[in-house]
Amino acid sequence: MPLGFRPAKAEDAAAAAALVYSAGPEAFDYMLRAAGKEALDFLRYAFADGAGFQGHRNHWVAERDGRVVGAGAFYGMGDETKLTLGLVRQVFSFYPLLAAFGVIRRALELAPMMKPLTPDMLYVANFGVAPDCRGQGIGARMLNFQMAEARKRGFGVYALDVAVTNPRAQKLYEGVGFRFVRERRFRGDRNRSPVPDCRRLEMKL
Numbered sequence: 001m002p003l004g005f006r007p008a009k010a011e012d013a014a015a016a017a018a019l020v021y022s023a024g025p026e027a028f029d030y031m032l033r034a035a036g037k038e039a040l041d042f043l044r045y046a047f048a049d050g051a052g053f054q055g056h057r058n059h060w061v062a063e064r065d066g067r068v069v070g071a072g073a074f075y076g077m078g079d080e081t082k083l084t085l086g087l088v089r090q091v092f093s094f095y096p097l098l099a100a101f102g103v104i105r106r107a108l109e110l111a112p113m114m115k116p117l118t119p120d121m122l123y124v125a126n127f128g129v130a131p132d133c134r135g136q137g138i139g140a141r142m143l144n145f146q147m148a149e150a151r152k153r154g155f156g157v158y159a160l161d162v163a164v165t166n167p168r169a170q171k172l173y174e175g176v177g178f179r180f181v182r183e184r185r186f187r188g189d190r191n192r193s194p195v196p197d198c199r200r201l202e203m204k205l
Helices: 010-022 025-032 039-049 077-094 097-113 138-152 167-176
Strands: 004-007 059-064 067-076 121-129 157-163 179-184 198-204
Touching (some): 010 067, 010 121, 067 077, 077 097, 157 167
Parallel strands (some): 121 157
Antiparallel strands (some): 004 059, 067 121, 157 198, 179 198
16 A cells, blocks of 8 residues: 555554654653653653644654554644643653653753744654664655645744764755754763754755
């Protein structure tokens, strides 16, 4: 069957949460590993819940033969307040109180690594393709699909951040048309999780 793209649904959580995690495992572990819970536990919960940066309402999936083989979040500056409030609610619902405050603190430590959005920017996050499906053009096709949607919606810039330790992903993004803007350093506790520095890539639409 051909590859298709559609808005994510709650029932995609089992497959899609693992793809979201693959987009930044060190950062997710740094932020979300707490109170005996692993990052992927929270990501499954958040994706099924729907709200926030990791919720299904913020994501699209790539599907082939009835299987979710890719996932990504696509949002603009106008969505950030709603997504932040959704994330905070999820964190305080999922973790004990003290652990929840720790998750929020670490999220704030990670935030400076990502350059602020501008009003005309569509941002790509949590972008992942199933390991056995990489190298088949799925990621590029999904990015191009969303690029066309972004143009229809009037966005002028397409942007994402990629770990410096992921040159394969950076090559994919540059092949689509993204270009390096700047690099930002992680300034948190690397002993907790070896979070890599990240590079901002952007392209004009």
